[in-house]
Amino acid sequence: MKKSVSTKTAVVYMSKYGASEKYGKIIAKKLSAHLYDLNNITVNETLRPYSSIIWGGGIYAGKINGLDVLKKNIHALSDKRIIVFSVGNTPADRDDILEKVRDKSIPRSVQVRLQFYHFVAKSNFSCLKLSDRMVLAARRIMLLIKPDGLLTDGERLFLVNYGKDIQVIDEEATEPLTKSFSERKE
Ligand SMILES: Cc1cc2nc3c(=O)[nH]c(=O)nc-3n(C[C@H](O)[C@H](O)[C@H](O)COP(=O)(O)O)c2cc1C
DSSP states (O other): OTHHHHHHEEEEEEOSSSHHHHHHHHHHHHHTOEEEEGGGOOHHHHTTTOSEEEEEEEEETTEETTHHHHHHHTTTTTTSEEEEEEEESSOTTOHHHHHHHHHHHSOHHHHTTEEEEEEEOOOBGGGSOHHHHHHHHHHHHHHHHSOGGGOOHHHHHHHHHTTOBOOOOOGGGGHHHHHHHHTSOO
C-alpha cells in the first residue's frame, strides 16, 4: 500500500537559493512523504519515527551542504535507510567529479551505507549573495587565465553559464530515486 511510504519517509533539505528545496518538494510530493527544512528540525527527535530518510543539499566549493549534520547524527539514524541527493551545476554523468564531491562531504566509511543521487540546477545569478558572487568571480578569473586546452567540460560549462539567470530544475531527473521507493517493499 502506498500509505506506508508516506508515513515512513521523510525528505530533509538544506538549501541556500531554493534549488534543493524545489527538488525536495518534488520528491516529497511524488512519494507523499513529509518534507523538512534541516534548519528547522532537531534531527534526532524529528526523524525518529521514519524508516527512510531522503537527505538533500546544494554543492558549494565541491562539498554537499548539510552532510556534516548527517555525519554527526549517523549513529542516531543507524536503523534507517538513507538516501542522499546533491544539487549543483555539475552534470549528472560526471561520476568522476561527483565521487570527489562525496569524498569531500562525508567519510567513505559512512558512504557505504548511503545511496547517492545527483540533480542538476544552475544558479540564479542575480539572486546570489555578494560573498558568493565574489567566490564565483574569482573562480571565473582563474579559469579565464587557464590555458584553453586544460579546461575540463565542467569548467567550460561554468564559464558559459557564468552571470546568467537560469535556475532550471529537472523534475524528470528525480524518477530513478522515487522509483526505487515505489519498487521497494518497506
Ligand atoms: C559560491 C558557489 C559555489 C558553488 N560551487 C559548486 C560546486 O563546487 N559544484 C557544483 O556542482 N555546483 C556549485 N555551485 C552551484 C550550486 O550548487 C547550485 O546553485 C545549487 O543549485 C545550489 O543549491 P541550493 O540553492 O539548494 O543551495 C556553487 C554555487 C555557488 C553560489
